[in-house]
Structure formats: structure tokens, C-alpha cells
Amino acid sequence: MNISHHFDDATLMAYAAGTLSQGMALVVACHLHWCPECMKRVKQAEAVGGALLDNINPVAVSDSALDNLLASLDDVPPAAVEKVEAVKPTQSDLPYPLSTYLDKPLDDLPWKWIGYGMYQVDLNFGGKGAARLFKLAPGVSVPHHTHTGNELTLILRGSYSDEIGRFRRGDVADLDSDVLHQPIVDTGEDCICLIATDAPLKFTGIMGRLIQPFVGL
Ligand SMILES: [Zn+2]
Structure with a gap:
């Protein structure tokens, strides 16, 4: 890899x-x-x-x-x-470590549609630190957002690019509240990521504010 x-x-x-x-x-x-x-x-x-x-x-x-x-x-x-x-x-x-939390292959998980070609599965850790799987359709552009806390992302499948660079399977994004970014998924295939936050995401644009209630992060 x-x-x-x-x-x-x-x-x-x-x-x-x-x-x-x-x-x-x-x-x-x-x-x-x-x-x-x-x-x-x-x-x-x-x-x-x-x-x-x-x-x-x-x-x-x-x-x-x-x-x-x-x-x-x-x-x-x-x-x-x-x-x-x-x-x-x-x-x-x-x-x-992730396979121990999932009882099904990635494609068979109960993906919940949250809008704009985005789906999620909540790993339900509860407490302060949420962990979710996100599936983004090819070519999807995630609305601009910052973070009120830290966000760790691991790419499991596919790839995306943002202001920082191109992220492929195995890469991680280690972001704090200073970063404003807009990931755009590459066109070849879905991009599936494991994302953990210690505080909610804060969407900044008008599209972002529209989906904020559905993302629930
Ligand atoms: Zn490393």
C-alpha cells in the first residue's frame, strides 16, 4: 500500500x-x-x-x-x-480493528442516505467521540466545513482531493479546527471513509447548513 x-x-x-x-x-x-x-x-x-x-x-x-x-x-x-x-x-x-466492529462486508451495511450522494453508518460508540463510516458517490463534492474539534479520517476505498492534497486508500487526514476544506471525490468509484470526531462538524456554506441536520455530527 x-x-x-x-x-x-x-x-x-x-x-x-x-x-x-x-x-x-x-x-x-x-x-x-x-x-x-x-x-x-x-x-x-x-x-x-x-x-x-x-x-x-x-x-x-x-x-x-x-x-x-x-x-x-x-x-x-x-x-x-x-x-x-x-x-x-x-x-x-x-x-x-475495524472488522471486529462490523458484522457484514462494507457493501452490505445499512447505509443511511443523508443527501447529495452521501451515506453514513454510525458505529454508535456514544459519549463524546462519534465514529462513522461515510460513503460518497463518485464526483461528489462535500460542502465546505470546518471542525469545532479534531477530526480523524481514514480512507478505506476510493479517493478524494481537497485543499490539502489527494487522499487514497490507507491515507489519513488529521484535521483540527483551523482547517476549512471541501473534499471532492474522484470519479472512478465510491469513496468510503472511517471518520471520528471529538466535536460536531460546522458546515459554513448555504448547502452545508442545509445538510447539517441530516449529518447529525
Ligand atoms: Zn502512517
Whole structure:
């Protein structure tokens, strides 16, 4: 796979530290499944974190500290656990971490039409960090939008271009609230993406405001 767009170091470090939302951790785990370069950077971040822990001087803790720690382990999201399994071989064309969330092939999912050649499937993680699959018809132009928080996108099939460049299968877009962009899908085939946000998208143009209630992000 020829990957040309990767995650920021800040995103990979947050992933290594386990501080990303479940949806965002899933997008990162899926890219790592395909990208040895980002996997190497995550391992480096984990090594740095481990070295820092080794150099911390021991301090006295309360009697309940171990119980509290064990209780907090129950809250670890599945995606954080999956990062160690991300290199398992897979039978389908999906990255392994995503395939564990889907009971059907991409084409058989219950795609919901949201207008202008766009369809979505909500992975229903709930809470603050939404994760969805988006399917965009060939040639579709997504209305201009910015983000009120961060947005991570992994291309699973097809390709699109925006102000930043051309994004193909395996590439990721790691966007924050400063970016205003308008992805346009290439004409050959549908473009299917896995997208996680930690806050709603903010559409800016008139077309965007019309579809905002249907996207529900
Ligand atoms: Zn990468």
C-alpha cells in the first residue's frame, strides 16, 4: 500500500498515552494496521513514556490505590486494547480493528442516505467521540466545513482531493479546527471513509447548513 498522508505526532502520542476517544483510537489503530511508519513512531512514543515512568521516584500511596487502579482498568476502551492486536492477518479488505466492529462486508451495511450522494453508518460508540463510516458517490463534492474539534479520517476505498492534497486508500487526514476544506471525490468509484470526531462538524456554506441536520455530527 502506498501511503502518503500520516497522523501528526501529537495524535500518535495521544494514542500511545491512551487519551484518545474510542472512535479516534479506532481510526488510529486501523491506520497502524496498514502503516509501518506510524506504527514505528507509536512504539517510539511508548518507549519514551516507559523510560519516563522508570525515572519517577516512588512515593507513598494510600491503601486503596491498587484497588482504584484495578477498577480503572475496567474502563479501558476496546480500541486501546486492540492496538496490540493490530498486526493480526485479516480475511477481508478491511483493517483488522475495524472488522471486529462490523458484522457484514462494507457493501452490505445499512447505509443511511443523508443527501447529495452521501451515506453514513454510525458505529454508535456514544459519549463524546462519534465514529462513522461515510460513503460518497463518485464526483461528489462535500460542502465546505470546518471542525469545532479534531477530526480523524481514514480512507478505506476510493479517493478524494481537497485543499490539502489527494487522499487514497490507507491515507489519513488529521484535521483540527483551523482547517476549512471541501473534499471532492474522484470519479472512478465510491469513496468510503472511517471518520471520528471529538466535536460536531460546522458546515459554513448555504448547502452545508442545509445538510447539517441530516449529518447529525
Ligand atoms: Zn502512517
